[in-house]
Amino acid sequence: MLRMRSFDGWSDTRLMRAFANRDPEAAKALYERLSSRIYGLGIVMLGRNEAAEDLVQDTFVKLWRSAGRYESSRGRLDTWVLLMARSLAIDALRRRVVEARALTSTLGGSEASTGPDDPLELAETGDLAERARRAMGALSREQRAALELAYFGGKSSVEIAELEGIPVGTAKTRVRSALQKLREALGDQG
Numbered sequence: 001m002l003r004m005r006s007f008d009g010w011s012d013t014r015l016m017r018a019f020a021n022r023d024p025e026a027a028k029a030l031y032e033r034l035s036s037r038i039y040g041l042g043i044v045m046l047g048r049n050e051a052a053e054d055l056v057q058d059t060f061v062k063l064w065r066s067a068g069r070y071e072s073s074r075g076r077l078d079t080w081v082l083l084m085a086r087s088l089a090i091d092a093l094r095r096r097v098v099e100a101r102a103l104t105s106t107l108g109g110s111e112a113s114t115g116p117d118d119p120l121e122l123a124e125t126g127d128l129a130e131r132a133r134r135a136m137g138a139l140s141r142e143q144r145a146a147l148e149l150a151y152f153g154g155k156s157s158v159e160i161a162e163l164e165g166i167p168v169g170t171a172k173t174r175v176r177s178a179l180q181k182l183r184e185a186l187g188d189q190g
Contacts, residue, residue, distance in 0.1 A: 012070070012077035020067035031060065034078060038085045045089040045163055047154065055092065059085040086163065090145070097148055135185035139178050146174035 010018075018026035038059050042052025062084055070080060136144060142164075149155040149163060160171040 011072070013072040016067055016070040016077060019063075020070075027064075030063070034081050035060075037078065037082060041082060041085050042089060044159060045086070045155075046092060051092065055085055055089055058088050062088065090163075093148065131186055132182070135182050138185065139181060143174050143178035143181070146171055147178040150175050 015026055015029065019030055035056050038056045039052045042055035043049070046052055046055060059081065063081060066084075070077065074080070136147075139147065145164065146160050149160045150157075155163065157168050157171045157175065160166075160175070161168040164171065166174075
């Protein structure tokens, strides 16, 4: 009968070395150690069980591919893995935004081509959409991320602060500044 080794006393570096060498017991130990935390992060950031489960899977696939890159001198293993998961969750949120925009664009496009809308109104709406895209593009990466998490991800300032690793006041300032810049760029039509 095979007896599974205990990885409890192993350093992060030693465990990752075993994982990088494709040791199935090390993989199981890592999964048991980190999967529930990744899942919890997925629930907080993505809001759905299926999305959180996908995040766990995607994180371990990425971890499997990049296991040799872990350096204990740069931080703890759980921090490294959770940052990897956070990055994947943000990518998933961004994909949702892109998909929502594409759906809105598709629906808007089909209504515009078949509906009796006034051509002047369509031109103004197109102009407003273009101005909104330019205004979003003018925001800093941090402001855009905070705004997308708040409005497209439905996150509170506290949740944004936790996800971004910043103080709550900074999260509030980023959202408020982004909204102010959008309001100024869009003028009366905003």
